[in-house]
Amino acid sequence: MPKLIFITSDKQEYAVEAQSGVSAMEAALDNLVPGIDGDCGGVAACGTCHVYVDQTWLAKTGAAQEGIEQDMLSLTDNAGASSRLSCQIIMSDELDGLVLTMPESQH
Amino acid sequence: MNANTLDAELAKSLPLEDFDVSQTELFARNGLHPYFERLRREDPVHYCKDSIYGPYWSITKYRDIVDIDTNHKVFSSDVSVGAFVLDDTTLNAVDGAMYLPNFLGMDPPTHDVHRMAVSPIVAPQNLLRFEKLIRERTSEVLDSLPIGEEFNWVDLVSIELTTMMLATLLAFPLEDRRKLTRWSDIVTTRPGYGLVDSWEQREAELLECLAYFQRLYDERKALPPRPDLISMLAHAPTMQDLTATDFLGMLVLLIVGGNDTTRSSMSGGALACHLYPDEFTKVKNNPSLLASMVPEIVRWQTPIAHMRRTALEDVEFRGKQIRKGDKVVMWYLSGNRDDEVIDRPMDFIADRPRARQHLSFGFGIHRCLGNRLAELQLKVLWEEATKRYSRIEVVGEPTRVPSNLINGFIDMQVRLHV
Numbered sequence: 001m002p003k004l005i006f007i008t009s010d011k012q013e014y015a016v017e018a019q020s021g022v023s024a025m026e027a028a029l030d031n032l033v034p035g036i037d038g039d040c041g042g043v044a045a046c047g048t049c050h051v052y053v054d055q056t057w058l059a060k061t062g063a064a065q066e067g068i069e070q071d072m073l074s075l076t077d078n079a080g081a082s083s084r085l086s087c088q089i090i091m092s093d094e095l096d097g098l099v100l101t102m103p104e105s106q107h
Numbered sequence: 108m109n110a111n112t113l114d115a116e117l118a119k120s121l122p123l124e125d126f127d128v129s130q131t132e133l134f135a136r137n138g139l140h141p142y143f144e145r146l147r148r149e150d151p152v153h154y155c156k157d158s159i160y161g162p163y164w165s166i167t168k169y170r171d172i173v174d175i176d177t178n179h180k181v182f183s184s185d186v187s188v189g190a191f192v193l194d195d196t197t198l199n200a201v202d203g204a205m206y207l208p209n210f211l212g213m214d215p216p217t218h219d220v221h222r223m224a225v226s227p228i229v230a231p232q233n234l235l236r237f238e239k240l241i242r243e244r245t246s247e248v249l250d251s252l253p254i255g256e257e258f259n260w261v262d263l264v265s266i267e268l269t270t271m272m273l274a275t276l277l278a279f280p281l282e283d284r285r286k287l288t289r290w291s292d293i294v295t296t297r298p299g300y301g302l303v304d305s306w307e308q309r310e311a312e313l314l315e316c317l318a319y320f321q322r323l324y325d326e327r328k329a330l331p332p333r334p335d336l337i338s339m340l341a342h343a344p345t346m347q348d349l350t351a352t353d354f355l356g357m358l359v360l361l362i363v364g365g366n367d368t369t370r371s372s373m374s375g376g377a378l379a380c381h382l383y384p385d386e387f388t389k390v391k392n393n394p395s396l397l398a399s400m401v402p403e404i405v406r407w408q409t410p411i412a413h414m415r416r417t418a419l420e421d422v423e424f425r426g427k428q429i430r431k432g433d434k435v436v437m438w439y440l441s442g443n444r445d446d447e448v449i450d451r452p453m454d455f456i457a458d459r460p461r462a463r464q465h466l467s468f469g470f471g472i473h474r475c476l477g478n479r480l481a482e483l484q485l486k487v488l489w490e491e492a493t494k495r496y497s498r499i500e501v502v503g504e505p506t507r508v509p510s511n512l513i514n515g516f517i518d519m520q521v522r523l524h525v
Contacts, residue, residue: 029461039463045177045470048463068177071472074219077230104231 002096006033006051009104018091024100025049025087035102042087044069047076049086054099058082061089061098078103114138123150127158128165128438128511129193131300134412135509140453143167143441152427160193163415163434164427169445169466171425172437175416177471179214182416182435184473186212189417191473192512193436196297198356203306205313207294208353209360211473218472224343225361228276228336229480237275237480241487244271249491252523257502260521264488265373272484273365278335279323290316291366294359300509316362317355324354336361368410369481371515373488374505375408378519379455380492381501386457391493399462401485406465407455412440412514414469439466440514498524 006014006028018027028036037048045068053061061084064070069088073079086100118141126142133139146153146167153165166172175182184191186198186208196204198212210221248267252258266288274284293309296302303309328341340346380387390396418433429435443466444452468475505519
């Protein structure tokens, strides 16, 4: 199973395992990672699972997708070029070791 | 036959084509759920051919509502093509009503500019700043309530706390704060519902609101920027060409959004605690459950019963043909009771798993701006209330607001037990 690491704004690290095919947001919720709420259940419609993708990983995850993900991020505090909604990052072996940092503003 | 049995019977026997769930009497007597239940089962995307607001579509299932809410390119909120509430008279200059434009009634890109001008007021840093103040005020209000005697919870708790909060956000003179309550109430009403007698009266009062805020605006424009909504508007580079009409439109959105909503959740929470006393006790014994109790209150009450969109093109949705210009109503109140998504949806369950998944704040670009602040106010209220009381008893039937938008209460007689 691919592993991923969430780093909170106060530098706490949460290493979790995710099944291939589930989103990073769901992996966070399943492992009670604080700072990821996922209120909309994974359809990029609430902006409560905002993360920054570590630069070295951005090519693999891709940038935020045009449409509702970009629309929501444009209204989210402190969103930037490496911002994604983690519900739109689907885990796979290719993303084993992925590092996601959380913004201060989520909580 | 009491009202609830009557609606349960009617919802079974009435032909679907005669359903009109927008009737305010249904809200006033809390009779809607049997109708919504049948619509979700038999005709989840329902066309009402005639109502006092004209024909409209009802979207009643959770997932369908999310689909409409996130498809703002087809289902528009823009005031130029309609409104974001079913009743056009709330925000448009029709039938004697006033034009009140604001960013909830805008599509991107203008929407984003206006929303971003005020959104910093509820940024996390500001919420931290507010928490202490909210706790002091909440404690003070609760400590002043009588024990074992009936009083109106809506007036002494819900209105008092939310209006003080709104006054703080606006840096509005506290001694005049009940003006905010009044203006909030008259925005979402029509003549004949007990608040105003004529359109002229509603307009005159809203113009008083504008004049009052114009003074505050002018004062703050002359001073350095401060972290209150009026100062933020006065100094935002993107808001410098705001007309008086735009300003009033923005004000009514901030006033209603920041007032009626949390007010209804505070009242609905008291009713939930009365109807489900074991859930109240659970939280009293384990305050960590506030994290799920608060979103559960917001779901169970659903303070905004609906939001409306207008179709910008002909579109097929779940096998129904929606035409360009049609009114499409997302009934959050129904979607939040959809048992395909929410387990035992009629019940209030303080420790509900994934309680944050509900429709009450809407989804997509128009999602509630102040949801974190609302949750903070509710968390503090129920944290302080569970510390002080063993039970909250609602005496008699509460009086509900006769509105298909504001799902709230006018009067709720409560007796507190220590």
